[in-house]
Amino acid sequence: MELTELGECVSSLSCVVTQLAAGLTIGMLLFLVASGLTLIFGVLGLVNFAHGSLYMMGAYFALAAYGPTGSFALAVLAGTLGAALLGLFFERFLLSRIYGQDVLMQLLVCYAIILILDDVVKIIWGADFRNMGVPPAFLHPPFIIGGGVVPYFYAILFGITALIAVALSYGMSRTRFGRIVRAAAVNPGMVGALGINTTVVYAAVFAIGAGLAGAAGALSAPIRSVVPGAGVSILIESFIVTVIGGMGSIGGALAASLILGLTRSFGSIGFPLFVEGAMFVIMALVLILRPSGLGGRRG
Template identity: 40%
Template sequence: MDLAFFGVQLLNGFQYGLLLFLIASGLTLIFGIMGIINLAHGAMYMIGAYLAFDLTQRLGNFWLAILIAVPIAVLLGLVIERLFLDTLYKRDHLYQVLLTFGLILVLNEAQRIIWGGDVHSVALPEPFTGAIALTDNLQYPVYRLFVAAVCLVLAGAIYWIIRHTRLGIVIRAGAVNREMVEGLGINIRTLFTLIFSVGVALAAFAGMMAAPLSSITPGMGDSILITCFVVVVIGGIGSIKGAFFGALLIGMAETFGPVLIPSLASMLIYLIMALVLLIKPRGLFA
């Protein structure tokens, strides 16, 4: 592996890791703070990609499609939380698993009814259609760098909100002691609706940003869900910082694994998770 190829793989791993963080950050908020095991989180990633495809086809502008699709994703999260999850907060996790697994089936079938079973793609948006020449033979797409930059900005914004704002204090307090927060006069139900809607929007937005980078296929969120659960467990449930570093670690592993150790590539992320849990049973930043 020469230095230029290593650099390209490093950039790919970094960009993929940051995209994973966008999805995993919403999952760790919902799982770690609300106590909801949301198996349908990957389906939100798929819905985001299909919304980007559909609205781009209708409007002819990828950026306008994103502006319209994000509020739709927030509204979808709000409807799901109020109609289905609101009654499950004080019930056993088995109820949550069954309900959210059912939501996967419903959302996957809704996708097939609305958009069919064909594979779709979204063209690279202007002005990010070009590439940066790394060597005479290697180029790196500008859009991938743009996606990485957007994910970095969002990661910083999420961390700042959670750690340095009153809303973040209330969110962290609600994760530790819901009854105490309610006793202080804060409407925890509204807070949880906000968290769930934002978590869904983050997953959907990741799907929108990834739409020009890969094919849009039915059920594409199912495989990403498993990877994101690995990220959350490695980083520590409920930790945004943990989700960030866990996502980068898994992004690098999934990028370099098939190149360096192809025989272990399919199980590498699970081996990493097992190793981390042996050393730190609650994750890196529990």
């Protein structure tokens, strides 16, 4: 433990700015993945263990689009849409057949998807790591705010992820589709009785969740290695977020993602050897004190 250093950090504006910016960016990227996971669970009741693979596919689709075009915007679009379409395909042909079945069956089918996608990636892009690199348009010196360092590209990432979060929140709370989705999460039978095709709703929700994971993969491709199996570590963190935030709660997922991002960021100063452990401690505390999670429904 290096709590003295943590104390010095929180009393220094430059340190707070640097760690806050890094923590919020990490947290927002995590939120994109976790919000998709929690949305799918909340509406479909499906624990999508293959969600990390959709994140990975988003990164690969982005890489494939970025190579010939050199456009980061197109790369992010390709990553998002590609993952969404892939998610739709798996939902229609595999996962829709196991709705309502026990979690072991869900785990088995999702694990099959993970293996299939890992092999597909190896066949198409090879087994070794790929590096997209930060697009030249974003290669600017970092912002210096109060002595703290905020990388230009991280500011862009934070802006894009925040916009997506706002759009998601608005879509879920203020649109007709959002109301249908929330209703389907509570009582799908009643939604069906009102003449709404729940099959289409489920497919759309899964595609949106997959698209969010793909967007996170595409956005982080310039700063992380693109490699088969890249979704595993983000999946574990996403599950922690889902547990802390409350299964099915988008707002809870946002809060939990930011908590984890900041824990990582400030933890690297104060308890660098216990950052991973700290995340699980937070999860355990939430499970003990508020089992339904920060944004979950009680009872």
